Amino acid sequence: MPIDILMPALSPTMEKGNLARWLKKEGDKIKPGDVLAEIETDKATMEVEAIDEGVLVKIVVPEGTADVPVNDVIGLIAGEREDAKPDAASGLPRPSAAGGLGAPQPPQQSSPRQESVPSQETLATAPPTPANTPRPGVSLDGQPSLRTFASPLARRIAKESELDLASISGSGPHGRIVERDVRAALAHAPAAAPTQDTKAPAVPLPRPPDELIRKNFAPGSFEEIPHDSMRTIIARRLVEASRTIPHFYLTADCNLDALTSLREAINAAAPKDKEGKPAYKISVNDFIVKALALALIRTADANVTWTESAMLKHKHADIGVAVAIPGGLITPIVRAAETKKLSVISSEMKDFSTRARARRLRPEEYQGGSTAVSNLGMFGTKSFSAIINPPHATILAVGAAEQRVIMKDGVPAAATLMSVTLSCDHRAVDGVVGANLLAAFKDLIEHPAGMLV
Amino acid sequence: MAEPYDILVIGGGPGGYVAAIRAAQLGFKTAVVEREHLGGICLNWGCIPTKALLRSAEIFHYLNHAKDYGLKVDGKIGFDTAAVVKRSRVVSAQLNNGVGFLLKKNKVDVIWGEATIAKPGEVWVGVSTKPVMQPPNPIPKGILGAGAYAAKNIIVATGARPRAIPGIEPDGKLIWTYFEAMVPEKFPKSLIVVGSGAIGVEFASFYRSMGVRVTIVEILPQILPAEDAEIAAHARKRFEKQGMEILTSTKVTKIERKGDSVVATIEGSKGATRTLEAERMISAVGVAGNVEDLGLETLGVKTERGMIIADGMGRSNVPGVYAIGDVAGPPMLAHKAEHEGVICVEAIKGLDPRPLDKTMIPGCTYCNPQVASVGLTEAKAKELGIEVRIGRFPFIGNGKAIALGEPEGLVKTIFDAKTGKLLGAHMTGAEVTELIQGFVIAMNCETTEAELINSIFPHPTLSETMHESVLDAYGRVIHL
Numbered sequence: 058m059p060i061d062i063l064m065p066a067l068s069p070t071m072e073k074g075n076l077a078r079w080l081k082k083e084g085d086k087i088k089p090g091d092v093l094a095e096i097e098t099d100k101a102t103m104e105v106e107a108i109d110e111g112v113l114v115k116i117v118v119p120e121g122t123a124d125v126p127v128n129d130v131i132g133l134i135a136g137e138r139e140d141a142k143p144d145a146a147s148g149l150p151r152p153s154a155a156g157g158l159g160a161p162q163p164p165q166q167s168s169p170r171q172e173s174v175p176s177q178e179t180l181a182t183a184p185p186t187p188a189n190t191p192r193p194g195v196s197l198d199g200q201p202s203l204r205t206f207a208s209p210l211a212r213r214i215a216k217e218s219e220l221d222l223a224s225i226s227g228s229g230p231h232g233r234i235v236e237r238d239v240r241a242a243l244a245h246a247p248a249a250a251p252t253q254d255t256k257a258p259a260v261p262l263p264r265p266p267d268e269l270i271r272k273n274f275a276p277g278s279f280e281e282i283p284h285d286s287m288r289t290i291i292a293r294r295l296v297e298a299s300r301t302i303p304h305f306y307l308t309a310d311c312n313l314d315a316l317t318s319l320r321e322a323i324n325a326a327a328p329k330d331k332e333g334k335p336a337y338k339i340s341v342n343d344f345i346v347k348a349l350a351l352a353l354i355r356t357a358d359a360n361v362t363w364t365e366s367a368m369l370k371h372k373h374a375d376i377g378v379a380v381a382i383p384g385g386l387i388t389p390i391v392r393a394a395e396t397k398k399l400s401v402i403s404s405e406m407k408d409f410s411t412r413a414r415a416r417r418l419r420p421e422e423y424q425g426g427s428t429a430v431s432n433l434g435m436f437g438t439k440s441f442s443a444i445i446n447p448p449h450a451t452i453l454a455v456g457a458a459e460q461r462v463i464m465k466d467g468v469p470a471a472a473t474l475m476s477v478t479l480s481c482d483h484r485a486v487d488g489v490v491g492a493n494l495l496a497a498f499k500d501l502i503e504h505p506a507g508m509l510v
Numbered sequence: 511m512a513e514p515y516d517i518l519v520i521g522g523g524p525g526g527y528v529a530a531i532r533a534a535q536l537g538f539k540t541a542v543v544e545r546e547h548l549g550g551i552c553l554n555w556g557c558i559p560t561k562a563l564l565r566s567a568e569i570f571h572y573l574n575h576a577k578d579y580g581l582k583v584d585g586k587i588g589f590d591t592a593a594v595v596k597r598s599r600v601v602s603a604q605l606n607n608g609v610g611f612l613l614k615k616n617k618v619d620v621i622w623g624e625a626t627i628a629k630p631g632e633v634w635v636g637v638s639t640k641p642v643m644q645p646p647n648p649i650p651k652g653i654l655g656a657g658a659y660a661a662k663n664i665i666v667a668t669g670a671r672p673r674a675i676p677g678i679e680p681d682g683k684l685i686w687t688y689f690e691a692m693v694p695e696k697f698p699k700s701l702i703v704v705g706s707g708a709i710g711v712e713f714a715s716f717y718r719s720m721g722v723r724v725t726i727v728e729i730l731p732q733i734l735p736a737e738d739a740e741i742a743a744h745a746r747k748r749f750e751k752q753g754m755e756i757l758t759s760t761k762v763t764k765i766e767r768k769g770d771s772v773v774a775t776i777e778g779s780k781g782a783t784r785t786l787e788a789e790r791m792i793s794a795v796g797v798a799g800n801v802e803d804l805g806l807e808t809l810g811v812k813t814e815r816g817m818i819i820a821d822g823m824g825r826s827n828v829p830g831v832y833a834i835g836d837v838a839g840p841p842m843l844a845h846k847a848e849h850e851g852v853i854c855v856e857a858i859k860g861l862d863p864r865p866l867d868k869t870m871i872p873g874c875t876y877c878n879p880q881v882a883s884v885g886l887t888e889a890k891a892k893e894l895g896i897e898v899r900i901g902r903f904p905f906i907g908n909g910k911a912i913a914l915g916e917p918e919g920l921v922k923t924i925f926d927a928k929t930g931k932l933l934g935a936h937m938t939g940a941e942v943t944e945l946i947q948g949f950v951i952a953m954n955c956e957t958t959e960a961e962l963i964n965s966i967f968p969h970p971t972l973s974e975t976m977h978e979s980v981l982d983a984y985g986r987v988i989h990l
Contacts, residue, residue: 208956
């Protein structure tokens with residue numbers, strides 16, 4: 058007996074919606090969790106997910122149909138061995154629930170359970186939340202709530218940074234938006250880069266129409282700058298990355314005292330040419346690239362790429378380095394960085410930066426890699442967390458080196474410390490693996506002589 | 511071996527027993543190994559008995575000042591040292607017994623002895639050879655004894671012990687640690703307290719209240735080094751007014767032990783030396799984690815400066831081995847240990863608890879005047895480069911404080927000037943240890959100054975000083 062797919066209601070007050078798009082064709086096999094179709098209202102787009110297994114035997118309402126009444130049959134799923142023919146009775150459109158506003162929906166006992174995804178306010182970055190926790194922005198009865206739960210401090214910082222709270226999901230109790238969520242949202246924006254051309258994500262994001270956004274501002278009070286392709290790709294890739302990759306973050310403070318003196322010694326020893334220009338000048342970032350590469354080789358389980366069917370375990374450590382360029386950023390890759398001398402890494406990076414600014418990098422120079430370094434330390438950022446840039450499994454966000462007071466043998470002492478935050482893709486890198494990678498990195502940074510041999 | 515425990519906690523202090531109770535609540539088969547006393551140092555030789563002693567000192571102080579309140583005490587006001595100490599032991603014993611009851615009620619097994627982790631998943635418990643502090647609290651009934659025990663998860667909660675500086679090692683007779691200081695047979699005429707952290711200052715305050723001549727020697731430039739400098743200076747002035755001698759930026763370089771006194775050679779920051787003589791000395795120079803004889807080296811559990819390195823969920827580098835409380839690093843406070851214990855167990859259960867935020871752990875010192883704080887000090891905030899707004903309110907402007915006869919005190923609040931985030935709150939004066947929690951909740955809810963200003967504080971209470979301090983930070987103070 059085929060199962061009806063009904064037009065879902067986004068809220069009890071919703072009477073009808075548009076069937077924007079079918080993501081499955083008639084005859085497609087359906088697995089639980091597959092997105093079948095997208096429904097639009099004037100407020101939001103919502104996905105219709107399948108819970109049951111079977112075959113989409115019939116599309117009753119074609120895509121692009123506007124004003125489909127709630128609870129009308131839009132399609133049919135049959136078990137694989139079942140007769141693919143829908144029975145006549147259930148194939149007919151049902152009358153929509155009588156009574157209109159707020160009328161209770163009839164119980165759907167054997168119908169496919171349609172899990173509605175929260176409305177657009179929270180779709181973008183919704184973290185995995187326990188099933189029994191109400192999702193932010195949606196009240197317990199599924200009605201989109203007008204109230205966004207956020208701490209007073211989060212509200213104020215968002216307001217002052219002109220950040221729309223509705224675009225953030227909360228990590229506090231009951232999905233409340235707290236300071237760190239706002240800080241993370243602010244920090245994430247410039248933290249990763251497009252490394253490869255991508256096809257459009259399978260499911261386009263629901264977005265508020267541009268007109269609605271413009272209405273917030275007085276006409277003439279702003280200048281409109283059309284997106285170039287880099288901006289579009291950054292936006293698309295980062296939204297996709299932050300939506301699909303379960304991020305977690307590990308932070309460590311690295312003592313740079315040993316590295317600083319080693320670096321001075323190395324740079325002082327550089328042979329000089331006729332004009333007195335040294336043959337090389339190793340930067341702290343070069344050390345970071347090298348240390349991360351060696352750490353990845355030591356922690357081979359973290360030197361991976363996630364695919365749905367298998368884990369790609371890399372033999373070399375290819376390290377992306379985010380380079381800011383006018384209008385965006387790009388992440389050239391230092392290949393097999395674990396095998397390269399610091400002077401080689403240093404000259405490669407100089408070459409990459411120059412050509413990146415001129416937008417002269419070849420695609421093969423910024424595609425691939427298993428991790429990346431995003432260093433905002435030179436801008437005085439103390440610490441931040443970055444969005445992973447697929448196909449990477451991690452990204453290291455590097456903060457500023459600064460003098461801090463530490464306890465040394467029970468006595469306060471000055472030391473140069475640098476905070477780094479490793480973002481990990483939890484599908485590929487578990488907590489302990491990530492922690493081991495970070496520990497190996499810290500160890501190399503704090504005992505930098507190990508990088509010279 | 512019998513059926514393995516889901517969770518076995520080594521150490522029955524505030525971190526350990528709370529972790530065990532939470533584990534039992536979550537349905538884990540749980541045991542606690544304890545070698546000496548349920549409730550740990552906190553309840554037997556720390557927080558609790560000292561509060562009992564300080565209460566006696568406080569009442570003694572009030573009796574001596576009865577006249578200030580229009581009261582008349584006929585006859586001589588005095589005290590019975592043995593009875594004061596006994597009261598503190600009775601208080602400790604009652605709570606110690608209570609912990610035993612709570613563990614039993616939650617069906618947590620108590621294993622008596624000293625634990626060594628043989629390998630992940632297995633703990634050996636032997637008979638403890640550590641001398642038991644006198645007087646001991648009774649060993650609970652229905653305990654398990656020495657033997658091998660299997661456990662899927664092992665939580666090390668072994669706490670810490672007094673640290674000793676070479677040259678002034680405590681001997682229990684002339685040079686005391688907090689153990690001996692808590693059970694004096696008689697009060698010495700004079701006392702040198704080395705170290706002015708919470709422990710040092712509390713004992714200094716207690717002994718001074720009981721009429722002892724007290725000298726504090728602190729190596730750092732301020733007493734209560736973890737506290738905000740302004741608050742510490744305020745407290746210092748009060749201590750000095752009570753007749754304490756306080757020597758900061760001063761270290762003890764030599765000790766000479768005489769028959770019934772100690773002669774300390776001290777050196778100031780400019781190198782000037784002098785000698786101090788006192789009947790007793792208390793060494794309160796900090797504590798060190800109990801990481802020895804647990805089998806940690808063999809297991810490869812990483813330690814640093816006598817503390818186990820654990821992540822925000824109490825996980826050590828060895829799977830199945832966890833560490834919480836003092837042994838997992840500072841701040842070494844019972845409430846931090848309890849919180850870590852709960853987080854650790856909930857993480858084992860897979861409940862995804864919020865990791866401990868060390869910036870929001872309140873600290874309380876029960877000297878007279880009391881000191882309480884949470885969050886960043888002014889110096890620390892400035893060191894972090896944060897632009898701050900600071901509010902201050904003295905107790906003299908508070909009606910309740912005047913009525914109580916406690917007009918000396920100060921509440922200082924520190925806000926991020928840009929966001930209005932409450933960065934820190936620092937207080938000294940009567941009952942401030944009971945007040946600080948208001949600011950702790952505010953910080954955890956991420957309130958800004960606006961919510962604090964909009965909140966109605968009841969009148970007449972000391973808590974109004976908190977409100978006024980916030981108002982002062984934003985130029986709106988009323989009673990000043």
